[in-house]
Amino acid sequence: MDNILEKNDAELVALSLKNREIYGFLIQRYQDKLRRYILRIAGGVQNDADDILQDVFIKVYKNLNDYDPKLKFSSWIYRITHNETISFLRKINRKPTTYNFEIDAVKVKTIEEDLTLDQKLDNAKVKENLLKIINNLDKKHQEVVMLRYVEDKDYQEISDILKKPQGTVATLLRQAKFQLKEEITKNKHLFS
Amino acid sequence: MQEKKNNDISKKVLDKINCDKICPTPKWCFVCWNYGSWFIVILSGLIISLSLSLMVFLFVSHDWDVYELESGNLINHIIVYTPFVWIIIFLLFILLAVFWFNKTKQGYKFGSLKSLIIGVLLIIIFSSIIAITGFSAKLNDEFRQGLPGYKVFVHDKCDIWDDPVKGLLSGKIVEIKNNDEFILNDFNNNSWQVQKKNVKITPPRFFIKNGSNIKMIGRVCEICGNNVFIVNTIKPW
Numbered sequence: 001m002d003n004i005l006e007k008n009d010a011e012l013v014a015l016s017l018k019n020r021e022i023y024g025f026l027i028q029r030y031q032d033k034l035r036r037y038i039l040r041i042a043g044g045v046q047n048d049a050d051d052i053l054q055d056v057f058i059k060v061y062k063n064l065n066d067y068d069p070k071l072k073f074s075s076w077i078y079r080i081t082h083n084e085t086i087s088f089l090r091k092i093n094r095k096p097t098t099y100n101f102e103i104d105a106v107k108v109k110t111i112e113e114d115l116t117l118d119q120k121l122d123n124a125k126v127k128e129n130l131l132k133i134i135n136n137l138d139k140k141h142q143e144v145v146m147l148r149y150v151e152d153k154d155y156q157e158i159s160d161i162l163k164k165p166q167g168t169v170a171t172l173l174r175q176a177k178f179q180l181k182e183e184i185t186k187n188k189h190l191f192s
Numbered sequence: 193m194q195e196k197k198n199n200d201i202s203k204k205v206l207d208k209i210n211c212d213k214i215c216p217t218p219k220w221c222f223v224c225w226n227y228g229s230w231f232i233v234i235l236s237g238l239i240i241s242l243s244l245s246l247m248v249f250l251f252v253s254h255d256w257d258v259y260e261l262e263s264g265n266l267i268n269h270i271i272v273y274t275p276f277v278w279i280i281i282f283l284l285f286i287l288l289a290v291f292w293f294n295k296t297k298q299g300y301k302f303g304s305l306k307s308l309i310i311g312v313l314l315i316i317i318f319s320s321i322i323a324i325t326g327f328s329a330k331l332n333d334e335f336r337q338g339l340p341g342y343k344v345f346v347h348d349k350c351d352i353w354d355d356p357v358k359g360l361l362s363g364k365i366v367e368i369k370n371n372d373e374f375i376l377n378d379f380n381n382n383s384w385q386v387q388k389k390n391v392k393i394t395p396p397r398f399f400i401k402n403g404s405n406i407k408m409i410g411r412v413c414e415i416c417g418n419n420v421f422i423v424n425t426i427k428p429w
Binding site for chain 2: 017020021023024027028031050053054057058061062063064065066068159163164165166167168
């Protein structure tokens with residue numbers, strides 16, 4: 001059993017195709033991250049998050065043969081989760097207006113480095129103000145900001161999750177960072 | 193609590209998989225889907241190239257300068273002779289190609305601009321090949337002869353030059369009787385006796401000979417007998 005836990009995702013996929021019980025290990029590996037991701041992109045669906053998650057894992061299982069090992073498994077499963085959540089919201093006729101960021105999940109250090117800011121975004125009040133600014137971004141920018149600074153994904157992974165070319169992802173992130181930096185500079189008093 | 197919930201999800205999913213006997217979809221289905229998507233993209237690309245080459249052929253081969261003899265109204269002439277069917281097919285297949293390109297596994301990796309430039313270049317290359325090899329002209333003729341309704345929707349120069357009453361006639365020279373007279377079969381297979389006196393031939397180096405396809409401006413000579421056409425301008429088809 002320990003041996004199985006050491007296997008990487010691609011190996012677990014191959015083993016799950018031979019023995020469906022092994023699929024349980026993949027579920028356990030991803031369920032927390034994906035539940036959080038669902039709650040972030042579809043705020044206010046706490047009660048439905050587990051149903052969506054269950055549908056995601058069933059869909060992933062059905063499509064295991066479609067998994068391309070050239071792609072990171074996490075990107076692939078995040079993409080399916082993203083699509084399933086959006087389909088669910090569409091089904092209940094609701095559009096996510098903003099994403100649900102928890103400030104503790106935001107990688108503030110990465111934002112500081114990426115934005116090359118003079119000031120540190122380290123106290124609770126400052127973080128809260130940062131969150132407000134992120135929440136004011138439009139949806140397409142929030143989407144990439146969340147994947148970059150909350151889910152800690154790199155450009156390639158974001159491109160694979162959202163099925164957008166890497167160039168587009170880079171442009172969206174650049175625009176988002178520009179807007180963030182501008183807002184932070186404009187409201188310096190809130191960040192000191 | 194959370195751990196218990198997690199185990200529940202894992203158990204629930206595995207139970208559902210076992211109960212509903214859910215199996216992973218076979219790999220060949222995904223392979224076929226991906227190849228199928230690419231096939232539709234390539235096929236659409238070919239149809240786009242074909243329609244573009246036919247539009248260019250119909251536009252270039254058209255004699256825009258004779259609109260005065262044909263209808264007298266340039267706007268009306270443009271509306272009648274614009275190949276709307278090919279334009280619609282061209283646009284529809286662009287949409288289809290874009291849609292299926294995005295459905296392929298690899299499609300999203302190409303940027304929009306890169307895909308657009310590559311797509312446009314490939315279409316220009318293919319449509320040029322189709323036009324240069326004469327395939328578009330041949331295809332247009334085949335459609336006119338074999339495809340019911342094609343002539344109703346796509347008008348080409350055959351329609352312009354098939355109106356002897358308005359002084360426009362075309363066909364194949366079947367017999368040269370003398371310097372001033374030859375026999376021509378129009379494209380509806382009617383035989384015409386053509387009289388040419390003081391005729392203007394454009395280009396001047398074009399020699400009329402048996403078997404040549406030509407188009408002519410002139411008038412029907414009703415008092416000269418049946419199907420007699422007095423020509424003043426001859427052009428190669």
